[in-house]
Every structure is written in structure tokens, then in C-alpha cells.
Amino acid sequence: xxxxxxxxxxxxxxxxxxxxxxxxxxxxxxxxxxxxxxxxxxxxxxxxxxxxxxxxxxxxxxxxxxxxxxxxxxxxxxxxxxxxxxxxxxxxxxxxxxxxxxxxxxxxxxxxxxxxxxxxxxxxxxxxxxxxxxxxxxxxxxxxxxxxxxxxxxxxxxxxxxxxxxxxxxxxxxxxxxxxxxxxxxxxxxxxxxxxxxxxxxxxxxx
Amino acid sequence: xxxxxxxxxxxxxxxxxxxxxxxxxxxxxxxxxxxxxxxxxxxxxxxxxxxxxxxxxxxxxxxxxxxxxxxxxxxxxxxxxxxxxxxxxxxxxxxxxxxxxxxxxxxxxxxxxxxxxxxxxxxxxxxxxxxxxxxxxxxxxxxxxxxxxxxxxxxxxxxxxxxxxxxxxxxxxxxxxxxxxxxxxxxxxxxxxxxxxxxxxxxxxxxxxxxxxxxxxxxxxxxxxxxxxxxxxxxxxxxxxxxxxxxxxxxxxxxxxxxxxxxxxxxxxxxxxxxxxxxxxxxxxxxxxxx
Numbered sequence: 241x242x243x244x245x246x247x248x249x250x251x252x253x254x255x256x257x258x259x260x261x262x263x264x265x266x267x268x269x270x271x272x273x274x275x276x277x278x279x280x281x282x283x284x285x286x287x288x289x290x291x292x293x294x295x296x297x298x299x300x301x302x303x304x305x306x307x308x309x310x311x312x313x314x315x316x317x318x319x320x321x322x323x324x325x326x327x328x329x330x331x332x333x334x335x336x337x338x339x340x341x342x343x344x345x346x347x348x349x350x351x352x353x354x355x356x357x358x359x360x361x362x363x364x365x366x367x368x369x370x371x372x373x374x375x376x377x378x379x380x381x382x383x384x385x386x387x388x389x390x391x392x393x394x395x396x397x398x399x400x401x402x403x404x405x406x407x408x409x410x411x412x413x414x415x416x417x418x419x420x421x422x423x424x425x426x427x428x429x430x431x432x433x434x435x436x437x438x439x440x441x442x443x444x445x446x447x
Numbered sequence: 448x449x450x451x452x453x454x455x456x457x458x459x460x461x462x463x464x465x466x467x468x469x470x471x472x473x474x475x476x477x478x479x480x481x482x483x484x485x486x487x488x489x490x491x492x493x494x495x496x497x498x499x500x501x502x503x504x505x506x507x508x509x510x511x512x513x514x515x516x517x518x519x520x521x522x523x524x525x526x527x528x529x530x531x532x533x534x535x536x537x538x539x540x541x542x543x544x545x546x547x548x549x550x551x552x553x554x555x556x557x558x559x560x561x562x563x564x565x566x567x568x569x570x571x572x573x574x575x576x577x578x579x580x581x582x583x584x585x586x587x588x589x590x591x592x593x594x595x596x597x598x599x600x601x602x603x604x605x606x607x608x609x610x611x612x613x614x615x616x617x618x619x620x621x622x623x624x625x626x627x628x629x630x631x632x633x634x635x636x637x638x639x640x641x642x643x644x645x646x647x648x649x650x651x652x653x654x655x656x657x658x659x660x661x662x663x664x665x666x667x668x669x670x671x672x673x674x675x676x677x678x679x680x681x682x683x684x685x686x687x688x689x690x691x692x693x694x695x696x697x698x699x700x701x702x703x704x705x706x707x708x709x710x711x712x713x714x715x716x717x718x719x720x721x722x723x724x725x726x727x728x729x730x731x732x733x734x735x736x737x738x
Contacts, residue, residue, distance in 0.1 A: 276562065300513065301555075302513060303510060303513055303551070303552060303553040305551055320510070320550075320551070321509055321513045321553075322513055323512050323513030323514065324513075325597065326596075326597040326600065326630050328630050329600075349597070349629065349632065349688060350597070350629040350630040350631075350632070350688070350689060351628070351629055351689065371493055371496045371497060371688060372512075372597060372632040372688060373497065373500070373511065373512045373595075373597075373719055373720050373721040374497055374499075374500035374512075375509075375510060375511065375512045375513040375514075376503040376504035376507060376509040376511055376512075377496065377499060377503045379507075380503060380507070394564070394566075395555075395564070410489070410690070412690065420690055420691070421628060421629060421689055421690070423691075424628075424629075424684065424685065424686065424689060425625070425689070427684055428625055428628075428683045428684050428685045429625055431683050432622075432625060432683075434682070435621050435680075435682060435683055436618060436621060438678075438679050438682070439617045439621070439675055439676070439679055440617075441614045441617050442614060443612075443615075443618075446607070446614065446615050447607070447608050447611055447615075
């Protein structure tokens with residue numbers, strides 16, 4: 241269980257060095273994406289001018305305030321509250337994000353599934369768990385919204401954040417097949433029978 | 448008591464913002480209880496971060512969670528309250544929209560087909576407004592709940608059959624908790640509706656999920672069921688954020704309704720750990736905010 245401080249972007253080698261239960265803190269650039277962003281990028285043929293190569297993307301849609309474009313607010317937006325959404329809905333976009341855009345790290349909550357696990361293994365990537373619902377704290381790790389693309393999808397735009405001390409985040413899925421969510425879920429399912437017995441459930445063959 | 452609708456609009460704006468920022472005391476106590484009994488190191492660290500977040504939100508006057516949810520307003524009208532119901536609903540929607548524009552809050556509400564976001568947190572039939580009546584004299588109570596999607600996406604209904612009895616209910620709840628895993632942002636309040644029609648059953652599960660911790664189902668059968676289920680869900684080891692440990696849920700809450708001789712419906716609705724609520728109570732003495 242090692243800790244890593246990353247100045248983004250990272251290399252394939254850096255991503256592959258991570259193992260589940262390691263922790264990571266990010267500095268520099270972090271991209272924010274979610275449902276509509278990904279649907280438009282991969283189902284509706286839109287592209288972004290941002291270079292995601294070696295970068296981390298976080299499943300989010302922030303609360304922002306329009307300030308007008310100034311030196312302090314280069315994107316025109318001030319961050320109000322930036323947190324993390326459930327990753328499960330974005331499962332089928334992990335591979336194209338990595339293959340077509342070179343993203344290396346996905347940050348989210350609740351975990352991803354087999355297709356993402358395979359993409360991490362094939363292409364060299366990881367999933368980092370951030371604590372969902374702890375957005376007030378997460379916002380203190382964000383220095384600035386540097387830029388924004390696909391902003392007609394606001395708040396589901398493609399956001400470019402500058403972060404400092406973003407973490408520690410837990411490596412929950414790695415490129416070696418490690419997946420904390422699967423581990424925990426399998427163990428929990430193993431306790432199902434005992435739980436039902438404790439509740440006095442006798443019927444085995446419910447309709 | 449005559450209701451001032453301008454004051455209702457202001458209160459409904461304020462309620463949305465307050466609910467997003469201040470966690471009710473019963474939920475804070477729930478965190479303290481889970482933190483005390485958590486035996487898993489990862490679970491303990493996750494709970495510590497969540498508890499720290501509550502303090503950071505209060506210290507920085509910020510939202511607890513970025514998900515401003517689908518706005519729900521539960522209105523309870525006491526006896527002797529004079530109000531135009533239609534105008535009351537309009538005032539609530541105006542307050543909701545103003546909170547979104549003026550704070551500002553992220554509008555998380557889109558048209559279900561076009562997916563267009565009007566940036567008002569409002570749309571067809573949203574905010575969700577529930578109206579109920581009590582014999583409480585000269586009291587108008589409005590409870591606001593920003594229902595986050597991570598937990599709301601984990602909602603289920605099963606039209607079980609009478610032959611499967613209460614076993615069907617218990618099995619369904621356990622399977623829902625296992626299927627939800629970390630997607631619901633645990634620790635959760637597991638809301639269970641038992642009985643009624645299909646729609647009433649789902650509604651009851653939401654009422655159960657958003658009830659204060661420490662409250663009990665008024666039906667003794669429901670109260671017994673929620674006690675049994677509460678004791679067992681935390682033995683599954685799903686844990687905070689689905690990453691293991693003892694803190695899968697703060698509690699299981701059950702609400703019941705009479706049902707048909709042929710029916711045995713059960714619904715589950717989850718409330719994430721950001722179990723936000725705020726309440727405004729209007730009486731002849733004035734307006735009071737609470738939970």
C-alpha cells in the first residue's frame with residue numbers, strides 16, 4: 241500500500257505501477273466529464289479541443305457561477321461545489337476514452353465493471369475512488385476552472401480544472417485485474433444466505 | 448391563519464439552499480454511531496472523510512454534495528389554514544427556481560426525452576410537490592428534500608405474491624442492498640414500502656427513506672420489520688461507498704399500507720449518506736426553520 245503524488249499527465253508506466261489499496265494525490269490538470277459529455281463525444285460524433293492524453297477524468301458536473309472571463313476566472317466560471325457522481329452509468333465509455341483520447345485515470349464513486357477492468361488491463365489505466373457526497377471538501381482541492389469545452393451541455397460540459405492536493409484517492413481498480421468493488425461485492429453475496437437465515441426466511445423458491 | 452404566498456416563495460427558495468448545506472442533527476448522530484462501531488480500516492477512513500465534509504460545508508457555507516437532486520416539497524396543511532392551493536404550488540416552484548438562479552445551484556433537472564436543461568431545477572411536474580392535511584391548528588409545514596440521483600437510481604418495485612409472504616419482502620430488501628453496492632453512496636437509509644398499490648408502495652418507500660433517523664414506523668408490524676432488517680443489513684459487509692466494512696446503512700425504514708387480497712407489493716428506495724432535509728413551519732407566531 242504505497243502513496244503516489246502525481247503531477248498530471250502520467251505515463252502508462254506510472255499507471256501500471258499502481259495496485260489496489262494504494263493511494264494517489266493529484267496535482268495540476270483534471271478533466272470533468274459525465275453522461276451527456278460522453279454521449280455527445282462517442283454517440284453523436286462530437287470532439288473536444290482538449291488533449292486528454294495521460295490525464296485523469298473525473299465523473300462530475302459542478303455547481304458553478306458565471307463571473308465573466310477575467311484573469312482570475314479564465315473560463316468565466318467560478319467553482320461553487322464540485323463533487324463526484326456514480327460511475328456505473330459511464331461504464332461503456334472507459335475504453336473509447338482511453339483508446340481515442342489516451343486518458344489514463346478515471347476518478348469516480350461506486351466503481352466500474354468488467355469492460356472497464358479489461359480496458360485498464362489492455363491499455364494501462366486505473367480507477368481511483370473519491371468519497372461520494374464529500375463535495376464541499378473536494379471543492380477545497382480545486383484551485384480554478386481553467387477552461388471549458390462543449391459548454392452547450394452545461395452543467396455536463398467538459399471541464400478543465402486545476403487542482404492542488406486532490407486526494408488522497410484510493411486505487412480501487414488497477415491494470416492487474418484488481419477490483420475492490422468486486423471483492424467486496426462477492427464477499428457480501430457470500431453472506432446473503434446467513435442474512436436471510438437471521439431474518440427467519442424459510443422459503444428457498446420464491447416466485 | 449392566512450398564508451402570505453410571497454413569504455412561502457421566499458421560504459421555498461431558502462429551504463432548497465439550507466437543505467443543500469446543513470445536514471439534520473439526526474443524520475450527524477447517525478454518523479457518530481456508525482463511526483463508533485466501524486471495525487474496518489477503510490470504512491473508518493471513509494466515514495472520517497464524510498464527517499469532515501459536513502464540517503467543511505458548514506465552515507465554508509457550501510453545499511454538502513454537488514448533486515442538487517430532484518427538488519421535492521412535502522406540504523402539510525393544518526386546520527384553519529387559508530390558502531389558494533394552486534397559487535401555493537406556483538409559489539413553491541418560483542422559490543425553487545429562484546434558489547437555482549440566485550444562489551446559484553446546479554440545475555439537475557432535464558426534459559426526459561430532449562434532455563434539455565432549463566437551468567431552473569423545474570420542469571413538467573417538477574418540483575415534486577406532495578400535499579397532505581393534518582388537524583394541527585393554524586400550521587403550514589413545508590419540508591424540502593433535494594433527492595440525489597445516485598440513490599434514486601437505485602429504486603425497485605416487486606409485485607410479489609401472497610403465497611411468498613413476508614419472506615418475499617425480506618429477501619427482496621437484502622437483494623436490493625446487494626445489487627446497489629456502492630452505487631447508492633452508502634451508508635444509506637434503506638426505505639421499504641410494503642403493501643398498497645404499485646404507486647403507493649413506491650411512494651411509501653420514499654417516505655421511509657427520507658424519514659428522520661430514530662423515527663419508527665407507526666404500524667407495529669412495520670416497526671418490527673425495520674428493526675429486524677436494520678440489524679441484518681450491516682452484517683453484509685457492503686460498507687461505506689461499497690468498499691467494505693460495517694457501515695452499509697444507518698437504518699432500514701419501513702412504511703406500510705393495506706393492500707389487495709391478491710397482492711404483496713414491496714418497494715425499495717435508497718437515501719444516500721447526504722440525507723438532506725429542511726423544513727419551514729408557518730404559524731400565527733411567524734416562520735420558523737428547522738428539519
